[in-house]
């Protein structure tokens with residue numbers, strides 16, 4: 183599903199060039215649960231952004247579902263992110279003025295999905311993350327764990343092939359952190375492909391498929 | 402979703418109260434200024450041409466002058482005169498003439514009961530009525546061809562003449578002694594505004610048929626002629642043809658510009674048009690400037706909003722919003738702000754125009770009418786300014802690097 187070969191990413195910040203990734207090879211199969219670990223600044227987020235087609239590698243080959251993303255334009259990449267990828271961020275990144283329902287609905291709007299189907303999907307997925315009774319709540323009326331579940335619902339709503347989560351439990355207390363972890367594991371067991379950056383030691387309890395990045399290389 | 406977004410724009414705007422207030426006020430005031438100034442310009446123009454045309458629309462008043470070029474054996478400086486048949490002669494000679502009338506005039510004493518006063522008497526043909534805008538009051542009439550033929554002793558009088566001689570009474574059908582001769586009043590002119598005039602205003606004058614006049618006074622010379630072309634745009638040609646015909650008859654040079662002084666009111670119309678178009682344009686530009694300042698305010702405020710929502714824009718891009726979607730969102734939001742300002746400006750203008758129309762200044766500016774052309778022009782100007790103002794911020798929003806934006 184994901185095939186990365188010799189991926190390099192160089193950030194050119196005027197004077198100094200930062201080499202965030204230096205030749206990463208990574209293969210992800212459908213149904214994998216991969217945990218990316220590594221020290222701060224080692225390039226985990228950079229790798230995730232490239233995997234999620236938010237960013238392009240400086241060099242190397244990245245194939246997502248057999249498609250080489252190098253040749254895609256911005257519109258095609260947007261569509262790819264919309265349909266194939268679900269992002270979950272450390273600090274939730276929900277729209278503050280929109281309700282849980284509206285936040286989850288957003289990717290469907292960008293996908294141009296019709297009203298009735300949209301409602302069905304949003305309600306189904308919010309039920310699935312156990313927020314069926316909180317649909318009309320604004321983010322500031324929800325706990326951290328609930329917010330992250332809204333974000334996960336948003337990532338799932340368009341039936342993506344891959345879920346990318348960047349430290350999804352980083353901003354949560356240990357109880358809600360555990361709940362979120364368990365939610366991800368449940369999703370994985372249902373057949374979803376999940377790639378998660380985490381420092382959470384509990385990750386070991388759920389998977390042994392670790393990718394350890396240090397200094398821009400997988401070790 | 403767009404409604405939600407717009408609602409959010411207004412919420413964010415409320416955080417920037419002063420800036421928003423100033424911007425909305427700029428657009429509000431710009432809209433008001435454009436509408437009001439254009440309306441005002443149009444009204445003043447319409448009013449001026451109305452009072453100008455009080456004397457008559459697109460007519461030529463022709464006098465006999467004095468030659469300034471020696472010609473055909475005559476020295477220069479010869480005084481010319483019009484005679485009784487000149488009007489008829491010109492009517493036959495010049496095809497371009499639609500209507501023509503001679504005009505005799507003199508001051509004579511007029512008596513009604515025991516009131517006595519001097520008035521200006523004008524003897525004209527019935528054609529004079531249309532050319533010189535002699536509109537009779539309801540139930541009365543101007544002098545007609547039968548009056549002419551029968552040399553009837555009838556007069557058509559100015560509304561001020563009626564007021565002076567008859568007070569509040571209706572003069573129609575009553576007698577009026579002119580130089581001791583009794584005349585029946587057949588008509589009174591309606592009150593009209595008249596800026597231009599020669600030998601007095603129509604409201605102060607008395608009109609009678611030339612046939613009656615000549616049978617009493619027997620003038621040799623006609624004071625002036627009044628003519629109108631069949632086609633207003635051919636007035637210039639008509640004037641040249643008249644000069645040529647008269648030059649042939651009275652043997653003066655066609656090039657002699659002093660021989661026949663002509664007052665062409667179409668020239669004044671043209672001047673007036675140019676003048677008021679310039680005036681309206683100037684007022685319009687002042688309004689547009691104000692709007693542009695408002696537009697700069699909008700651009701500024703939108704940049705602030707985009708800045709504040711950078712991370713949100715990044716998230717939207719990450720979950721699949723295309724650049725185009727973001728661009729449209731911010732353009733629409735810009736238009737929502739502009740609409741809020743301009744709609745209130747529009748309503749305010751309507752109220753203001755209504756208010757101005759209540760004030761007693763109609764004589765100077767006429768009635769202000771917000772015509773559709775001005776409304777449409779204003780809307781187009783505002784839309785263009787808004788598009789220009791919104792484009793920069795919207796483009797910036799849509800081209801943010803999503804990775805950088807999310808983490809900001």
Ligand SMILES: Nc1ncnc2c1ncn2[C@@H]1O[C@H](COP(=O)(O)OP(=O)(O)OP(=O)(O)O)[C@@H](O)[C@H]1O
Nearest residue numbers: 193194195200202221222223224225226227228229
């Ligand atoms: N937009 C950028 N411009 C310049 N340098 C960057 C940019 N993004 C990341 N970097 C640099 O690239 C390197 C890898 O960053 P990255 O965010 O991938 O690390 P990370 O492993 O996610 O760290 P953390 O665990 O702290 O989130 C760092 O040295 C960082 O400073």
Ligand SMILES: [Mg+2]
Nearest residue numbers: 226227228348
């Ligand atoms: Mg990171």
